[in-house]
Amino acid sequence: MLGLPDTIRAYLFDLDGVLTQTATVHAAAWKDMFDSFLREEAGRDGTPFVPFDATADYDTYVDGRPRQDGTRAFLASRGIRLPEGSDDDAPGTRTVRGLGNAKNVTVLAMIKERGVRAYPGSVAYLHRLRDAGLPRAVVSSSANCRDVLRAAGIDELFEVVVDGVVAHREELAGKPAPDTYLAAARLLGVEPAHAAVFEDALAGVASGRAGGFGCVVGVDRVGQAGELRAHGADTVVRDLADLLAGEAP
Known part of the structure; x- marks a missing residue:
């Protein structure tokens, strides 16, 4: 489904470097x-x-x-x-x-x-997910996550946001612990094995792997594909548009 295994039912995205050009x-x-x-x-x-x-x-x-x-x-x-x-x-x-x-x-x-700009390939991917009725969440350690989503004009593309504010309130351990991603999966009503994690950070990829998620997608913006795989990425893409084009290695 959209470049990932058919078992995937929900999509969990990091913010900085995956969705927005703020890393x-x-x-x-x-x-x-x-x-x-x-x-x-x-x-x-x-x-x-x-x-x-x-x-x-x-x-x-x-x-x-x-x-x-x-x-x-x-x-x-x-x-x-x-x-x-x-x-x-x-x-x-x-x-x-x-x-x-x-x-x-x-x-x-x-x-x-x-200002804040979203990656066009990420926006296109999110619209495809929304059109297909597939649940989507943002999982970020940033306390400014919601402001950044609004500034980038993509805040309405997500049903769930688990950010630094939520993590502090709920006493969730931060990445590389899997707690925030697991919380997002629970809020979407999906088991981790049926959810995909999208991350550009090594700590975030390790978080997705530690949580037992069905697919961990490393997004390589800075030439660290090998490190992303070493930390647990199942597949690595340069941009989410690669998944739409079937170019994921």
Whole structure:
């Protein structure tokens, strides 16, 4: 059905990098925040300033993860431990939450300045699913998910949204844990074995595999097809339009 096994009855999509062209914006916002922090740290203890890599560090430590988890994971990679802090920490406070809040302020400003565009191939695929009456959900770690969907003009194409707000309220573990995808499948009334997960993030692909989903589709926007397969993707496409054209390898 639409390029996937006939057993698939529901379709669960990550947001950034799968549906919308915002993954690069998030990577730039993480780099802006972490580079500022790392420069300050270098000044504090005299260690060399080593900048955040918007490709390697982003893909390995933060892409697809909840903001606080990504902040912690990257800091740990540099041997840095900070207090957790609280949700209302001022952006830039030397806490996990404060750094995450600074990143959020930056990404919202970037999105406002640049706007949000959906990938045309993804929009075409979503319309085919809707026309076929197949259930669809967005599963994102972002607390800004609904705003981004509205800005991209695709919010009405989904019956279920499980985002960072829902995950916090329901105490769902973030990707690479499968909890958010499993919650979306439950809300759609479909068993994981009959649902497909669409992800561009390595943590998200691992999440789909851990949840026992019937098909995990890796969306390769940045040339990491091998890594997506290694993390559990059943098939990898460059764009969802490939599935419509029957080009999935």
